[in-house]
Amino acid sequence: MNLKLYIINFATIFLISPVSVSSMTRQQLKNSGKLLKKTCMPKHDVTEDQVGGIEQGKFLENRNVMCYIACVYSMSQALRNNKIMYDNMVKQVDMMFPPEIKDAVKDSIENCRPVAKKYKDVCEAAFWTAKCMYDYNPANFVFPQQLSNMDRKDLCLLIIAFILADGVDSMSKQQLKNSGKMFKKQCMGKNKVTEDEIGEIDKGRFVEQQNVMCYIACIYQMSQVVKNNKLNYEASLKQIDIMYPPELKDTAKGALEACKDIAKKNKDLCEASYKTAKCMYEYSPKDFLFP
Structure with a gap:
């Protein structure tokens, strides 16, 4: 990067x-x-x-x-x-x-x-x-x-x-993915996950195990998507407005809106983050982004 x-x-x-x-x-x-x-x-x-x-x-x-x-x-x-x-x-x-x-x-x-x-x-x-x-x-x-x-x-x-x-404008989809490499490196080590376990989350491969769930929570916490163990809805909207390319903004906001209540159903932060990410992928697989 x-x-x-x-x-x-x-x-x-x-x-x-x-x-x-x-x-x-x-x-x-x-x-x-x-x-x-x-x-x-x-x-x-x-x-x-x-x-x-x-x-x-x-x-x-x-x-x-x-x-x-x-x-x-x-x-x-x-x-x-x-x-x-x-x-x-x-x-x-x-x-x-x-x-x-x-x-x-x-x-x-x-x-x-x-x-x-x-x-x-x-x-x-x-x-x-x-x-x-x-x-x-x-x-x-x-x-x-x-x-x-x-x-x-x-x-x-x-x-x-x-x-x-x-001067900075919006990023391309590839730039957004690349920019998460720093988060990925830190969260992989912290949660002891392998590339094989988490390397294809953005393609819909969600391995149901605790360390993978907590890896997703770690990424979301570092990027302020999750704060104080809750989905940081307003902050996530701001991220999309500031950084996403125009062609992805509406879909990303739609996915966020559709999945914003998932976390309320799960007290465990790792599980809530995992299910939120999976919901957002299922809403629009082709536009889903995850580091």
Whole structure:
């Protein structure tokens, strides 16, 4: 699954959850970079010693470090098509940064706009832009790469900024299926199911055993379809409106409406999730989607 599908999937969860979108604290901004750092460090073969002090002004003039910075900027939509996207940076600052540092950070961005024009190489352009922004205002320089634990809100706030800066419309049916791979991996391990047991749920193969039922419940919980052991009807409608391709929206809503009371008949969450999924498949097999 590529990064865009990954962040779209998280964004869907965020958009339907009761968390308000506002600015983040400075620590949240740092924490939210864990995903970026985890991806970019091995890709460019850099160590914590080489990149861990960037926010404190430790810029090693090393090719791998330069490309690591470019990778972080690329993943956060601050770099695209080998160009620094300064306007995207400004949008992210407006949406996400704490009020007390917004103006200072935007001033740094404006001051450093000309830097990238001096370098044809994207890694050098990213490196020297970041260093320029640090040098301009060290006290308010933020680079997303804290390797501490981050919570769901931290990650989702960061993701929303990336998506709103880039623009997202509905997904194709295949993209929707692909975007669930992260959920699938976590829920398979948690419920000890095999690919043979759960790999064809979207084709109508519902194995009646407890771990499969609880796997389905896990997927629904992670995607906010089920919340507090109940079908999250309104949230599911929002998911369909935001993410589904136009040709599937009406059918998906029809299936949801037809099956919304199934869970009320089953006190066991796993069984309720299983029967709800099966009901939705039977309503419209060709349009049923499950990760």
